[in-house]
Amino acid sequence: MDTNDIFWKLTRGVRFGGKVRQGYSKSSDGVPSKLLLSPGSTIEATQEESSKKRKLSTSSDEDEEQDCTVKQSRKAAKAGKQPPSVVDPLTATEQLRKQHRLHVQGSDVPAPAATFDELSGRLGVRTQIVDNLRAAGYFEPTPVQMQAVPVMLERRELLACAPTGSGKTAAYLVPVLQHLREPRNAGCRALILAPSRELARQIALEASRLATGTGLRVRCLDKAKRAADGTPRPVSQKYDLLVSTPNRLIYLLDAEPPLVSLRTVEWLVVDESDKLFEAGERGFREQLGRIYSACDSAQVRRALFSATFAHDVDQWCRLNLDNVVTVSVGQKNTASDVVEQELVFVGSESGKLYAFRNIMQKGLTTPCIIFVQTKERAKELFRELIYDGVMVDVIHADRTQLQRDNVVKAFRAGRVWVLICTELMGRGIDFKGVNLVINYDMPPSTTSYIHRIGRTGRAGRPGKAVSFFTTKDVPNMRQIAHLVKNSGCEVPDYLLQVPRKSKKDRRELAVHPIRRETIDTTPKYDRDRIARIKALKKAQDKQKPSSTENGGQGGGVVTVKQKKKGKKLKGSVKVGMKKSKIGKKGKAKVIGSGSMSADGKCSGKSKKGNRLKANKTAKVTD
Structure with a gap:
């Protein structure tokens, strides 16, 4: 094999333009006749040598035939025809991603699932969950579901960005429910965070629909229940998937002792991740960091979803997540086409x-x-x-x-x-x-x-x-x-x-958004007059006497004091539209208008009433 053959192999498939590079001279047939390697040495390449047949080894012939076969199969796949013999295994996956505008980054990313049958067959998703998906109105997986579900089923950490209304909620609920498998009384095993209570309730409702028939229990974290003494109760452990806002969860974690434990969390899913990563008063970055630290299980995996792409979120995921996969649908940070x-x-x-x-x-x-x-x-x-x-x-x-x-x-x-x-x-x-x-x-x-x-x-x-x-x-x-x-x-x-x-x-x-003029079309004189009336009423409410003694009538807080032990206190106390009577033998009693607690405060709900000892002060509040 001479230098000409080496040059031919190195430049196989390269198309040269009409311009002649420096160091080449063309013959009448357009074949390069001289290649300058250095100012003192040249290699003669005659027209006869360039037209000779190149003798290649058996291995190189086989490689060339295989390359030609792969090119033919790719052309046939683009034309919609069945390839003649060998099919490139990456072709179908690449074409499916290109068709649905799926862009992925990461190593060993699993192939997308194009149908629900493939979810239940190749990926092993339970038939009940797939049936619940169809009952929820999904006829086939959306683009983000095609790629996000296989990635999370392999317990890979994920950052997904897809347009609004593209089915992101079901994209993370399906693999999470598949991993939980069966109900356990071990507390929270999957945690989903959302920026608002309305969105959290919507996610919990969607999760309950998809979990129908599986026995898995979904809970949306609302106000903490309180015991009889007014202290909040610990969150029950009889649930598998918890949906909450960051602030509500931080309130329970800060209690002494903590009212909820996140040590058993296996999946932490952050919806609207770009909003939760915002710093300052409008964002939840500090709360999210504390929740992230509280989920300290060795098996915990994380997934972040949003409709808009934020570079700080992407950088954080690359630094802190293990072998993260990035999935995006269409062009990032664009509006919906429909x-x-x-x-x-x-x-x-x-x-x-x-x-x-x-x-x-x-x-x-x-x-x-x-x-x-x-x-x-x-x-x-x-x-x-x-x-x-x-x-x-x-x-x-x-x-x-x-x-x-x-x-x-x-x-x-x-x-x-x-x-x-x-x-x-x-x-x-x-x-x-x-x-x-x-x-x-x-x-x-x-x-x-x-x-x-x-x-x-x-x-x-x-x-x-x-x-x-x-x-x-x-x-x-x-x-x-x-x-x-x-x-x-x-x-x-x-x-x-x-x-x-x-x-x-x-x-x-x-x-600091733009300051705008008022929408109210009421004349300014009337608006000022209404504002003055409201301010006057507010000032009068502050100056209003707050208490009367010895059973006198009045609004607000009324204090009834025991004057002499063993004597009967006469009179009644008017609270709102109801009255409270004073009992006998030096005991204050509230009947008909409310119950009185140990500190003497009336709640205004119970009709039975609670007695108060003579040496204490009874307070009746509206």
Whole structure:
């Protein structure tokens, strides 16, 4: 084998352009005749030598034939034909991932599962869980389920990013339920964290549906139950999967002694991981770190899911997780393709109300969700729309948990058509059938925008998102405008040419949003008058006498003192609309209006009442 043959083998399959590189000279047939190795030495390559047949060894011939066979099989697979003989084992997996826009990073990543039959067959998922998936409305695995379920079934730690409404909840519930297998009274064996109570309850409901017939018990951690002396009770150990918010779990872990143990946790799943990793008052990074440390079992595995990709989460996973696999569906940090997006310029804050009422006149496609910036603006918009003939309600952090649950149930049942909410409902909540999302106030970041409009277009259904922006919003519209354009929707050209904001300015905007004018259309004179009346009533309540003695009547806290032992105290104490009488023989007794505890406080519920010794003070509270 001479140098020409070596050159031929090294450059096999390489196509040279029309330009001749330095050191080559072409003959009339276009064959290189001289190759310069150094200024003093040359190798002659004649036209006859270049046209000779190259004699290759038997092994090289076999390699070439195998390469040709693999190329033919790949071409046949792309053309939809069956390959003639040898099939590349990676071809089917690569094509399936390419078809569903699956991107994976990691070593020895298992092949995706394209059908439910493959889940129950090749991967060994129990038939009952697969049947529950079909009953929940899944006809075939979604892209994130195709790849995330096999990865978690091999007990690999995972970071997954998939668009809103793509079935991420079922993607981690199926392998977790498969690993738990049977119920045990050993406490929490799987822990799922969510940023809000509404999302936690939704996950617990979905987990209960998928666990039907398996015997596994799911619990959503709510308020801690208290004993008779008022101290909180420890959390029962008779459950297998626990769903909670970080703050509620930290409250139980900080108790003395701790009211819940996480030492038996086998799976720690963090939903909306980018939100939980946020630092500061709005994030849960500190709480998440303490929960992570409390899950100190040697068998614990971790999985993080979100609809938006955060670089700090990715870096943390690469440093702290064992042989982590990263799975993403489609392009990262993009809006859903099935949502039609529209940006509407309204000029000023007053133009937003006119724009929304204009949409109502044209025909409002309900159910509809309206996002505003603060809870005060949510209250103001609710007062404006409540008399417009639309069944509207509002949900924000100032409402009690019972009120928020009732609003969510009414919206799901169709008794509420338009739901006004803040960023509280912007993540994870799955309202099936939402046709329209209106960003009454522009979100401060593209991440918030993606999660907001993700409340529509769930599970492949079409939806629409309309965003109102004013002149104050224009300097911050560049990123959102590009995101909308990349989704295939129309965007004004001047928004694409807005100067780019620095990272520092974008973070500042996320912490301190734009100050906006009030939505309330009540005249300023009337608003000031109402504010003065409220302030006057509040001041009067503070100056109101708090107690009267010897059975006198009064509101608030009334103290009845024993004057002389063995004497009867006469009189009654009015508490609200009920009365309390004073018993005999120096004992204070509350009848009909409530029970009295050892410290003398009336609860106002029991009709029997408890007696209090003569040497103590009876307090009756409303």
